[in-house]
Amino acid sequence: MALIETKGLTYTYPGTSKPSIHDVSIKIEKGEFVLITGPSGCGKTTLCRCFNGLVPHFYQGEIKGEITVAGINTLDQHTYEIAKHVGLVFQNPENQLFALSIEKDVAFGLENMGTAREEMRKKVDWALHQTGIYDIRERSPHEISGGQQQRVAIASVLAMEPEIIVLDEPTSFLDPLSAEKIFDVIYKLNKEQGITVVLVEHRLDLTAKYTNHLIVMDQGTVRLEGDPRDILSNEETRRIGVGIPKATLLYQMLKKENCNLGNKTPLGSEELADQILEELKGD
Amino acid sequence: MIEVEGIYYSYPSKVEALRGVSLNIKDGEFVAIMGQNGAGKSTLVKHFNGLLKPSVGTVTVDGIKTVKSSVATLARNVGFVFQNPDHQLFSETVEEEIGFALKNFGFDVKVIEERITWSLELLSLSQYRKTSPFLLSGGERKRVALASVLACDPKMLVLDEPTIGQDYEQKEKLRQFIMQLQSQGKTVIAVTHDVEFVAECNPRVVLMKEGKIVADGQGHQILTDPAMLEAASIVLPQIAQVFTKLSALGLSKDIINIDEAKRVLLKAMEKHKR
Numbered sequence: 001m002a003l004i005e006t007k008g009l010t011y012t013y014p015g016t017s018k019p020s021i022h023d024v025s026i027k028i029e030k031g032e033f034v035l036i037t038g039p040s041g042c043g044k045t046t047l048c049r050c051f052n053g054l055v056p057h058f059y060q061g062e063i064k065g066e067i068t069v070a071g072i073n074t075l076d077q078h079t080y081e082i083a084k085h086v087g088l089v090f091q092n093p094e095n096q097l098f099a100l101s102i103e104k105d106v107a108f109g110l111e112n113m114g115t116a117r118e119e120m121r122k123k124v125d126w127a128l129h130q131t132g133i134y135d136i137r138e139r140s141p142h143e144i145s146g147g148q149q150q151r152v153a154i155a156s157v158l159a160m161e162p163e164i165i166v167l168d169e170p171t172s173f174l175d176p177l178s179a180e181k182i183f184d185v186i187y188k189l190n191k192e193q194g195i196t197v198v199l200v201e202h203r204l205d206l207t208a209k210y211t212n213h214l215i216v217m218d219q220g221t222v223r224l225e226g227d228p229r230d231i232l233s234n235e236e237t238r239r240i241g242v243g244i245p246k247a248t249l250l251y252q253m254l255k256k257e258n259c260n261l262g263n264k265t266p267l268g269s270e271e272l273a274d275q276i277l278e279e280l281k282g283d
Numbered sequence: 284m285i286e287v288e289g290i291y292y293s294y295p296s297k298v299e300a301l302r303g304v305s306l307n308i309k310d311g312e313f314v315a316i317m318g319q320n321g322a323g324k325s326t327l328v329k330h331f332n333g334l335l336k337p338s339v340g341t342v343t344v345d346g347i348k349t350v351k352s353s354v355a356t357l358a359r360n361v362g363f364v365f366q367n368p369d370h371q372l373f374s375e376t377v378e379e380e381i382g383f384a385l386k387n388f389g390f391d392v393k394v395i396e397e398r399i400t401w402s403l404e405l406l407s408l409s410q411y412r413k414t415s416p417f418l419l420s421g422g423e424r425k426r427v428a429l430a431s432v433l434a435c436d437p438k439m440l441v442l443d444e445p446t447i448g449q450d451y452e453q454k455e456k457l458r459q460f461i462m463q464l465q466s467q468g469k470t471v472i473a474v475t476h477d478v479e480f481v482a483e484c485n486p487r488v489v490l491m492k493e494g495k496i497v498a499d500g501q502g503h504q505i506l507t508d509p510a511m512l513e514a515a516s517i518v519l520p521q522i523a524q525v526f527t528k529l530s531a532l533g534l535s536k537d538i539i540n541i542d543e544a545k546r547v548l549l550k551a552m553e554k555h556k557r
Binding site: 038039040041045091092094143145146147148169172173174175176177178179180202203205206241242243245246247249250253254257259268269270272273274276277279280 | 318421450452476516522525545552
């Protein structure tokens, strides 16, 4: 059974008449690194809110169809039950932080689960180190920059070591190198510990290389889904308004001019550079 | 024209955010200010509309020293769009939000109406005219904040992280829009981390680190220097990454534009075939 599965999922926020997601049927297997992308307002964030039960339990509104996450039917379970399996990092970190110190914010979820003090200390320190905020752990989360706040939000979720991590544009306020470091940490958790990752991102230049399952949404529906190499080569993806990574785009432009670069669509600069070097190497 | 002369700035918490910054920005320039979190980028641009006054040094905007004038006076010339739109939005509808500053500046009702319609269309927000800004997505709220500043038609525009949460099409619109503003002689200053966006626009790039300017030049010069960028916590744009990895081939080095990249690579491959 898939770790996350939806069938004909349709949801409408209260006070609106048009569904934000419409007839969404997807399957996410354990250990996948899923990337969800699509134009602003396409329903990405709403779909993420379904994965941890915020939709419909917190947002109310009208929901139809089926959804199971880690074997739980999220429609009739409390969010705190779902939260044991799914950690969600929100788009705006200010919505997520509330404690007096960064360290306390990161420890909050573990405290609630009744984690032993010793173990909690270890997990919190580990998460603070992974996200590069150990040195500022005693400061208030409200006096640090937006980028630092995003690190705190990510650390809070990492500390819980959930089976599934859902991240909604988690590094938008961070500088690119810091963002890349955070994505590397998440990718490592995915590869080494088999944690399933669902990442919502517009910036495929930064993130396409990590994914093995790409979902493109538009106007509340899933338009394309599957192997990122196929989807990024699909003309439809570009028409929807997805920003194809520049390396992928350059490969397509060179292929159109009949360059011999093999048939593997590159997801990043490294793959493309290798393909070009292969073609141009002295023989 | 903005003239910054040897400014230092410390926050009340004693954090020294700017440590001797000098910079001139001419009318009609498009400048991207880049650097890692905490480098002092936002602190610097907040000096341009007088939100902050330097502890040492002077900032002069159109011949007026900011120390001697109020934010209210400077705001007519310098429009400011914050990083987080929620720090800026407060009205009940998008329309009221955009009309607010115009009303304060004492514009005629008819003019206000026209400006609102114009800015909503420009930023693809017309369908949300009567909606509360807080019901919109993050990317849309960001555009409402931009629309409310544009509606005032400022001579200089400061955008703090304008591309955050924007999809590809919105970014492309923003790019065209900045070009259009520039052709009207307006100054655009963008604080941004978005290397791909900067690579596509190729503006003047001012690179900051630890409260100082460490590099100042055209995009294709600054964004193709791996060592300098890494020191400033910026990654190379993807096209520049490809060419850095191809350095052994001896191709030109300062390429960030995809069409130019294609041209250079096709030429190299043709040469190789022969």
